[in-house]
Amino acid sequence: MSDGLRLSAKTRAEIERLTTVYPVRRSALLPGLRLAQREIGWLPREAMDEVAEIVGVDPNACYALATFYDLFYREPVGKYVIGVCEGLACHLGGSGRVLGWLKERLGIGPGETTADGLFTVRTFECLAACDRAPCALVNDEYVGPLDEARLDELLRELRSHPNWSRVSGVGGRGSGASIPDPQYPTPDPRHSTTDTRHPAPGEGRS
Amino acid sequence: MDNLATVTIDGRVVKVPRGMNLVEAARLAGVEIPVFCYHSKLKPVGACRMCYVAIEKVPGVVTACTTTVTDGMVVNTKDPRVVKAQQGVLEFLLANHPLDCPVCDRGGECPLQNNTFGYGGPVSRYVEPKRHFAKPIPLSRRILLDRERCILCYRCVRFQKEIAGDETLTVINRGARVEIATLPGREFDSPFSGNTIELCPVGALTSALYRFKARPWDIRSSPSLCDQCSVGCNVRVDTRNRQIVRLLSRENAAVDDGWLCDRGRFGYEFANHPDRLTQPQVREGTRLRAAEWEEALYQAAQGLRQVVSQRGPGTVGVLVSPRLANEDLYLAQRLARAVIGTSNLDYRLTPHPTVSPLRPDAASGSIVGLEKARTILILGADPLNHQPVLDLRLKKAASLGARLIVVDEKQTDLAAFARLWLRPRSGSLDTLARGLVHLILANGQVNQEFVDRRTEGIDALRARVADDTPERVAASTGVPAPLLEQAATLLATNGPASIVYDRDLGASDDGAAAVLAATDLALLTGNIGRDGAGLYPLVRAANEQGALDLGLMPRRPSPPTPSPTGGEGGHAGCPAGGMTGAEMLDALRAGQLKALYLLGVDPLRELPDDRALRDGLTGLTTLIVQDILPGPAQELATVVLPGAAFHEREGTLTNLERRVQRLWPALKPPGKARPDWQIIHDLARALGTSFDYAQASDVFAEIASVVPTYRGLTYGKVGLKGVQWPLDVASGQEAGSLYEDPGDTRLAFTPVAPSTARIV
Structure with a gap:
């Protein structure tokens, strides 16, 4: 990962392992992309192509999948992506004000990243956490309900807390609300290995 | 009742095969159901919602393409709810589809135009500005995309995936932002890409060669054949001002199944060339x-x-x-x-290949017969390069359940669709083929009835391949013995089986012996002379x-x-x-x-x-x-x-x-x-x-x-x-497979050692 656009051997190996987990090799594409983004922080073309190559699908398939999902970033984002919910409950609860405070504090609006590369602000349609309106998703962590004071505290914490992970990474605060790190099953011996429909290059010789 | 279902469509009673969808059933009844995304060669997806029908005892309206017939079904395609729903679908489509028909290649032969005329409402309630995109996007040197015209029927993407078997074209983004696309900077580089132009029900995908060259009503059309390869796909030649402006598929289910490769579709420019010889x-x-x-x-x-x-x-x-x-x-x-x-x-300018000793020197079966095969051995042949549309037929056979066995050192296009891919080292094709003969003999998988009744010379064959044990073959070809076993077993027991090879294969030493062994394999397993069981030496040139x-x-x-x-x-x-x-x-x-x-x-x-x-x-x-x-x-x-x-x-x-x-x-x-x-x-x-x-x-x-x-x-x-050819003497009809009739002459196993078998 010399240029920061390519996957480490560890991630490659993990994706390789994932391809044996599912009855269909190609099912590893989605978790594979997620692992790639966890490592690099976003999904550069090089990483997408790499995942496609490991899984053995056309790079177009990777591109289609990555553009379908809102949480895959195809451009670099800040270390912390603050996604403000704009669903109905949050809207009524003041998500507009939250965005306004962020603009005041960070100088950026939705879709923008601070010059120091620390923060990206974006919006979500609905985070399905209406009980915490107005809420936001910071990387994989829910925060909310937000008012001005709590937002300031959050920003202070993000700036100072070294354990906050990168995008799609491990939640750092142990709040229990974080999206769990992907846990993938080990291969089911009933599947894989006997499927010779898609021989990998070199297979059939050894 | 057998496998037919009786359905009533707009008062017409028809018997159609069970499992057929309503669009096809209506066609048989002589009733038109308008479609955009549905195509008889593609799996129905119900994306466009144009094919709504009303069915008795079923609430609301349903899409005909995703509904299969059941016995006694009563269908109404003119129900007021259907009419209203279809008008709504068209109104939605036209909310964004530009009305640039006068400058659109599709104008005059456009399903959207036709369906709007036939099923649309008189006015639209949408007065908002339509989408605007940079236009056109060149997807490749051959094909351009005007995104604002696209109605997202996905026929093009589905064709590539289901028929061509690739993902050279895909769908990106989600919801209202969906587009047909390729990776940025990546060409839509399928050898069959031109078919998407014909499939497109609007003018979203257009041919760079044909774009703005003619309108459908000032074109003259004539039936013809593509002369780029030996498949002989049927084409329609469209001419204007004494020039070919485009070639379209003229579907012949037996030959091309309605598809053309890009070489055939776009390879006509030589005919229009200004340097054409005009004078002795x-x-x-x-x-x-x-x-x-x-x-x-x-x-x-x-x-x-x-x-x-x-x-x-x-x-x-x-x-x-x-x-x-x-x-x-x-x-x-x-x-x-x-x-x-x-x-x-x-x-020929190059030496003639050694060919199968069977006469006449031709493929014993038919192209469409391959669809009946349960196993197809593809021996040193790369149809994608030499007979592209046959490549599609072999993929179709695979999707119909045939097990493909690809024997090729190269990773040919078909290798990805194969059940088994055997990669013999360069120059060892003959050893591999003889190894398969040996295995079938050794494992007692010979079709003894056929061999006794129709062939001669099996003893000599047995002697000749006696040494080609799996261990030796594996050692000299590099193909593991278990793979050889699997291939032999599939060929011998999962019939009917067909064997496809490049006729020019016989021009090389190992290929010549492989060609002869291919005939032996067909005879040993009784796989010759009927649909799905044939020997196909693939010629390359058109005639x-x-x-x-x-x-x-x-x-x-x-x-x-x-x-x-x-x-x-x-x-x-x-x-x-x-x-x-x-x-x-x-x-x-x-x-x-x-x-x-x-x-x-x-x-x-x-x-x-x-x-x-x-x-x-x-x-x-x-x-x-x-x-x-x-x-x-x-x-x-x-x-x-x-x-x-x-x-x-x-x-x-x-x-x-x-x-x-x-x-x-x-x-x-x-x-x-x-x-x-x-x-x-x-x-x-x-x-x-x-x-x-x-x-x-x-x-x-x-x-x-x-x-x-x-x-x-x-x-x-x-x-x-x-x-x-040949026609049946008595009936004057096509006789079908060669070697069908037992007759008097027996089919001979390779009579001599390969080295002396060369004919020319």
């Missing part, structure tokens, strides 16, 4: 000058006469292109053998099969010369021996040929640069070049005769499955150019013969009278869809 030319000193036909033919005849009388007919050679029509080839061989008196006649059938090579059975009283006149006067094309080129290099007649062939263009060859051509007393475009050999010619392209003449081509198909003239040949058969005819007359063929069909009638396999064929019988 004769040599005057160091240069060629234009001449009238009479003069050119006289010069050509004189040149041939002079060489024949001074040096003998053995110094004259005739080389023909295997892309020429049967009528051309037949007359060319008559001219060579009966008029000039030489057997130096060939359609290579015709050249084989009509004996366009020396030392092979040739058609007898017809007697003036009708019927066969025997082979009197036809010289024995003769040189093959490769031998002629050697003789040319050695200065031993004195006259050469090139029909659509240019050795200087087709072979690597070769000083001796050029000198040989320069040293010829007479060099007659007949072609449609200029080539290097013409600079050395004494006479140049302009021929006609495939769409400017009548004639027939015989494809790789023995199907004789017709060409029709869509245009006149440019200038003074003439169809090739006519030029040969005229040259023969200039040489003093009584050749008298008024039209191409006269030549074909003679072919049918003297070539046994073509007996009973006429232009009328060949018609628009072609006919596979």
Whole structure:
């Protein structure tokens, strides 16, 4: 990962392992992309192509999948992506004000990243956490309900807390609300290995 | 009740197969259900919602394409709810679809236009601005995308995935932002991409070659054939202002299944080329000058006469292109053998391959028969490169459940679709094929009934492959023994099985033995002579099969010369021996040929640069070049005769499955150019013969009278869809697979050691 656009051997190996987990090799594409983004922080073309190559699908398939999902970033984002919910409950609860405070504090609006590369602000349609309106998703962590004071505290914490992970990474605060790190099953011996429909290059010789 | 369901559609009662969807059932009932995303060759997805129908006892309206018939179903396609829903669908589609029909290629032949006219409401409630995109996006050098016209039926993407088996085109983004796209910077590089243009129900995908060239109503259309390879896909030639503006598929389910490859679809520009030969030319000193036909033919005849009388007919050679029509080839061989008196006649410039000992020398089955196969062995063949649309048929067979076994060191396109991919080391194809024969014998998987009744020579075969044990074969080919076992077992037990190989494979040493072993495999397992069980030596050129059938090579059975009283006149006067094309080129290099007649062939263009060859051509007393475009050999010619392209003449081509198909003239040949058969005819007359063929069909009638396999064929019988030879003598219908009838002659296992089996 010399240029920061390519996957480490560890991630490659993990994706390789994932391809044996599912009855269909190609099912590893989605978790594979997620692992790639966890490592690099976003999904550069090089990483997408790499995942496609490991899984053995056309790079177009990777591109289609990555553009379908809102949480895959195809451009670099800040270390912390603050996604403000704009669903109905949050809207009524003041998500507009939250965005306004962020603009005041960070100088950026939705879709923008601070010059120091620390923060990206974006919006979500609905985070399905209406009980915490107005809420936001910071990387994989829910925060909310937000008012001005709590937002300031959050920003202070993000700036100072070294354990906050990168995008799609491990939640750092142990709040229990974080999206769990992907846990993938080990291969089911009933599947894989006997499927010779898609021989990998070199297979059939050894 | 069997497997039919009775359904009532708009009051019409029809019996249709169970499992059929309502769009197809309505078609059978003579009722039109409008569609955009549905296509009979693609899996239904119900994306466009245009095909709404109302079904009794079913609430609301449902999409016909995703609904299968059940017995007693009563369907109404004109229910007020249906009418309203369809108007709504069109109103939504047109909310964003631009009304640029007057400048859109699709205008005049557009399903969206037609359905709007037939099923749309009178006005739209949408007054908002439509989407605007940068236009067009070149998806490839061939295909452009105007995104604002796209109605997202996904036919193009589905075609690529389901039929072509690739993902060279995809869908990106989500919801309202969805687009058809490729990776940024990546070309839509499928060899079958052009089909998406025809599938597109709007003008979103357009051809870069055709774009803005014509409108559908000022085009003239003519049926024809693609002459780029041996599949012989049926095409529609669209012309305007005496130029081809596009080729479209003219679906022939038996041949092309409605698809064309890009080479065929877009490869017509040679026919429009400004350099097309339009006038005969004769040599005057160091240069060629234009001449009238009479003069050119006289010069050509004189040149041939002079060489024949001074040096003998053995110094004259005739080389023909295997892309020429049967009528051309037949007359060319008559001219060579009966008029000039030489057997130096060939359609190949390279040595002939060793071929299966079975006769006739042709594929035993049909293209569509492959769909019935349960196992298909693809031995050293790469249809994607040489017979592209056959590649689609093999993928279709695989999707219908056939197990493909690909034997190729290269990773061919089909390897990804194969159940087994065996990669023998270069040069070990013969060992591998013999290893399969050994395994089938050793494992007792021989079809004994068939072998006893139909074949001879199994004992010799048993002895010859005795040493080809899996262990030895694995060691020398690098293919693991278990894979060999699996392949042999599939072939022997999962029938019907077909074997497909490149006929040119027999030109290499290991390939030659593999070709012979392929025949042995087919006979051992009884896989020959019925649908799904066949031996397919794949020829490459458009009429290579015709050249084989009509004996366009020396030392092979040739058609007898017809007697003036009708019927066969025997082979009197036809010289024995003769040189093959490769031998002629050697003789040319050695200065031993004195006259050469090139029909659509240019050795200087087709072979690597070769000083001796050029000198040989320069040293010829007479060099007659007949072609449609200029080539290097013409600079050395004494006479140049302009021929006609495939769409400017009548004639027939015989494809790789023995199907004789017709060409029709869509245009006149440019200038003074003439169809090739006519030029040969005229040259023969200039040489003093009584050749008298008024039209191409006269030549074909003679072919049918003297070539046994073509007996009973006429232009009328060949018609628009072609006919596979041979016709059944009694019924006059297609006989189907070769070797079907037990008959008296037994099919022989490879009789001799491969090294001596080479025929030419």
